[in-house]
Amino acid sequence: MINVIFMGTPDIAVDSLNILNECPEINIKAVITQPDRPKGRGNKLTPPPVKVCANENNILCFQTAKISNDEELIKKLKELKPDFFVTFAFGQILSQEVLNIPKYSTVNLHASLLPKYRGANPIQRCIFNGDKKTGITTMLTVLELDAGDICETKEINISDNMTDIELRNIIKKESGNIIISTLKGLINNTIKPKKQDKKNISVASKFTKQDGLIDWNNSAINIHNQVRAMVSFPNAFTYVNNKMIKILETKIGSFPSNPENYSEIIKITKEGIEVGAKEGSIIITKVKPENKGIMGAYDFANGAKIHPGMKFGDKICIKEV
Numbered sequence: 261m262i263n264v265i266f267m268g269t270p271d272i273a274v275d276s277l278n279i280l281n282e283c284p285e286i287n288i289k290a291v292i293t294q295p296d297r298p299k300g301r302g303n304k305l306t307p308p309p310v311k312v313c314a315n316e317n318n319i320l321c322f323q324t325a326k327i328s329n330d331e332e333l334i335k336k337l338k339e340l341k342p343d344f345f346v347t348f349a350f351g352q353i354l355s356q357e358v359l360n361i362p363k364y365s366t367v368n369l370h371a372s373l374l375p376k377y378r379g380a381n382p383i384q385r386c387i388f389n390g391d392k393k394t395g396i397t398t399m400l401t402v403l404e405l406d407a408g409d410i411c412e413t414k415e416i417n418i419s420d421n422m423t424d425i426e427l428r429n430i431i432k433k434e435s436g437n438i439i440i441s442t443l444k445g446l447i448n449n450t451i452k453p454k455k456q457d458k459k460n461i462s463v464a465s466k467f468t469k470q471d472g473l474i475d476w477n478n479s480a481i482n483i484h485n486q487v488r489a490m491v492s493f494p495n496a497f498t499y500v501n502n503k504m505i506k507i508l509e510t511k512i513g514s515f516p517s518n519p520e521n522y523s524e525i526i527k528i529t530k531e532g533i534e535v536g537a538k539e540g541s542i543i544i545t546k547v548k549p550e551n552k553g554i555m556g557a558y559d560f561a562n563g564a565k566i567h568p569g570m571k572f573g574d575k576i577c578i579k580e581v
Contacts, residue, residue: 261285262443265342265362267292267327267350271309272432276348276369279436281317286440289340290320292327294351328355337361344443347401348435359401366401367442371431373397373413375456377464378406383431384424385464388489390481393417394427396435398442400453409453411442421511423491469494474507476523476572480540484510495548498523498572501564506548513541523571532557535572 264286266277280286291314299306307315314321324330338361345366347354359366372382373395386394395415400408416430445451472494474483487496487510495506513534515526521536528534532545544557549564560566 261287262447263287263289263341263343264443265290265292265337265340265345266310267345267347267352268310269294269308269351270349272371272428272435273348273350274309274313275432276346276436276439277310277313278317280346280439281319283440285444288319289342290322290337292322292324292333292337292350295323295325324352327352327358334358334361343447345401346439346443348439353403353405354401356403359403364446367411367439367446368399368401368406368408369435369439370397370399370406371428371435372464373415374399374406374410375458375461377462379464381464381466383428384467384489384492387418387422387424387427388485390485391418396431396438398438399456407456409455411446411451411453412438414438421488423488425491428492467494472496472506474498474572476535477538480512480537480542483537483542484512500566500570500572504550505560507544507546508548508554509544509546511543511545513543515541523573525566525568525570525572527568528558528561528566530558533561533566 262285264280266280266288268277277291281288291310293308293310296305296307298304311321311323322333322336324333327333334357341363342361343363345362347366348369354366370382372386374397377385382394393415395413397413398411399406400411402408414434416434418427442451467490472490474486474496487507490496491508495508497504497506499505515534515536518536522538524536526534526536526541532543534541534543546554547557547560548554549560
């Protein structure tokens, strides 16, 4: 029996916890997660999804705002004598004292093919950059962020229209099995962790809301990648008639590139709103106008009296032709 303490917080980690808990060779001794946080318009105190999962499965659960400073929790973890810590989207840095607790090591699951996209935002960044594949990596945790030796990897193909939410769901579903495989391999000495190639390191920083502003002088493919990378947050957006509109879904159009029509609405059909961009055009198919719900772009255009010849842009440069 492999004794594990699982550390995670958001929904993406829930499937992995469930799969570990269902494995007859794994004993989940405890779960560590973040404190309950205010959420929603009413700021109602809400438990993290991993806590909800632990409670539903009658797993001992601890919450801490900063595990490295939580002396009482550290003492309890030592008493539990785990073989491994398993971390997945935990959201906290572990001190060396904490890393020294497990008999074997701390195994972290990271949502990229390390050393590419170290950091907090690997799923969105690979789509934003137009990558055709990404994956999952299990690694031995060290003090440096996502820099530990690699245990196993699993590649995942990224289709041309896959969104960050869709990719996240794939990674969520696939993660538990690779964790179990890694733990067994480390116990059986069939996995020999390998150093990361320092020449190929890249960092995936979080997006800010302003990162969502579309630059219509960009290529059509880059705008499309921006839109599908930001469906969860912050949403790609632009302005028309001095009002902000979130762009939630697009596809590449067929209109040839013309510097004179960057950001210009070329045509409006039931398929959507086709807009000129550098190196082609893009068809907007789903939007969320300011202070309104999600709707099809064609319906938005009819209701807002949008017509060919108008231009998208920022609040300052908007103009009609």
